Amino acid sequence: MLKHLFKLIWNKKKQNSLLIVEILLSFMVMFAVFAFAVNSYQNYVKPIGIKYEHVWVINYNNTLKTQNSDSLTMFYEGLLRNIKAMPQVVDAGFSSTNVPFSSAHMSGGITVNGKRITYVNQFNVDDNYLNTLGATMLEGRWYNKQDGISKEKVTVINNTLKEKAFGKGSAVGKYFNDYDNKFKIKVIGVVNDIKFDGDYQTVGLSQYNRFDTSAYHWLQRILVKVQPNADAAFESRLYKFMANQMKNSNIEIEHLPNKLVAYNKFTLVPLIILSIVAAFLIINVALGIFGVLWYNINKRRGEIGLRRAIGASGSSVSSQLVSEALILATFSLIIGTFFAVQFPLLNVFDLSAGVYLTAIGFALIFIYFIVLVCSLYPGKQAAAIYPAVALHEE
Structure with a gap:
């Protein structure tokens, strides 16, 4: 099954390349956001060192x-x-x-x-x-x-x-x-x-x-x-x-x-700006994933109908589309992780390796979650296609 999914993705590599790039960019932005957030949180929980209240x-x-x-x-x-x-x-x-x-x-x-x-x-x-x-x-x-x-x-x-x-x-x-x-x-x-x-x-x-x-x-x-x-x-x-x-x-x-x-508010401004940029990028990626999967369903109605006609269940059709989206995301995240791990190795921005590794973990989970959520509904729609209707349209 996995080999078949890789073959399907490879045959449509030109269509999927833009989506892979979008997910890669989203991962790098989210990596930066989480690195900033994790570092800020670790600093926040440390004592301030003085009794400044009065x-x-x-x-x-x-x-x-x-x-x-x-x-x-x-x-x-x-x-x-x-x-x-x-x-x-x-x-x-x-x-x-x-x-x-x-x-x-x-x-x-x-x-x-x-x-x-x-x-x-x-x-x-x-x-x-x-x-x-x-x-x-x-x-x-x-x-x-x-x-x-x-x-x-x-x-x-x-x-x-x-x-x-x-x-x-x-x-x-x-x-x-x-x-x-x-x-x-x-x-x-x-x-x-x-x-x-x-x-x-x-x-x-x-x-x-x-x-x-x-x-x-x-x-x-x-x-x-x-x-x-x-x-x-x-x-x-x-x-x-x-x-x-x-x-x-x-x-x-x-x-x-x-x-x-006042100083804390000034410090948080870059994080807020970066979060807004990340939110817009994530929305674009989510819409891109949703649109690509929706387009694939409409283009592959005959294929889906044939699979249903020879005995494939709706859940198997749905899981195939979801798996394709997750595999595309994995390609992007492998490339993104390669670049992200260079930050602790090169000691960029003088942050601890733990901050970067934690940020990589959060970014991976977040991107997989977005891809999964955006692929569930199109997968459900694909599972609802009736074989007779799909083959009749062909």
Whole structure:
């Protein structure tokens, strides 16, 4: 029976070639959709790494007329003390512009045992950063005031960078060089992974550097952890305080929960667009399969009638048409799977092999399901053809 089906399909290879190409394209699009979705889901179920629910971000620009470093240091340290002294503030600290869930990014590289590691996210922070965001130290310690006077350059890295640079062992006390091999940096701590790019993005390599007093010239963010009962009235008082302290400065207060929601929506836009494209393509393929099978039934009414006349049952006729459609789909999926397995082999887009293999499995099941559904009704119609009517028409 299978040999007979292959022969029928081969004899109509020109008619079936377009359908095979349509199914192949549908499989590749669905593979991309499922790969995106599986990767996003795996990232979503991982903890975000910080307690962001009651953290605000004060955005400002330095409009102070003085450029003296000591004066700026005294001003900003006093500003931070006054903010922390407010009754509804738990903690506060300065940060570079790449605060959590923002579009700002700063990246660099490091050199470990002669091997260069690129695309390391660089964060310039102060001693209060860890407690303000509620992150957790996995090894070693966070920064303190003694690090400001130390002659040795020290840093804190996240767990992902630690595993890439030093493996599963401890990284505390180990050294790496900057990207250009100009100076050594000592690791004093490893912090838990933080998803700065929202729920659906992969955790990147991160390095947290303690800024020196010269950074007050360009720092423009203050992270403020507030009490759960902090309301709009307190936000208004905080805004007025900042506006009075920093004349002519553009002050804006953002809430990290709102920034996370906005960033998540931005992240999901490509998946939504890809899903819409996939939906239109799947509809076209479904209509194509349905149309081809319907056309085959009308063209093969004599063949079907003859088969019924010599004793073939309606279910056998129906299963033949359904089997032909599934075999056509199999030809397409074999080709599509060959191309899809190249993604994990070549490590395309730096995703894990499990993501690609899961996406291949989902895409195969989905395409087979579509083909099966679209072929059942034409197969049922073929089974309902009466032998006498079909032979009389011939």
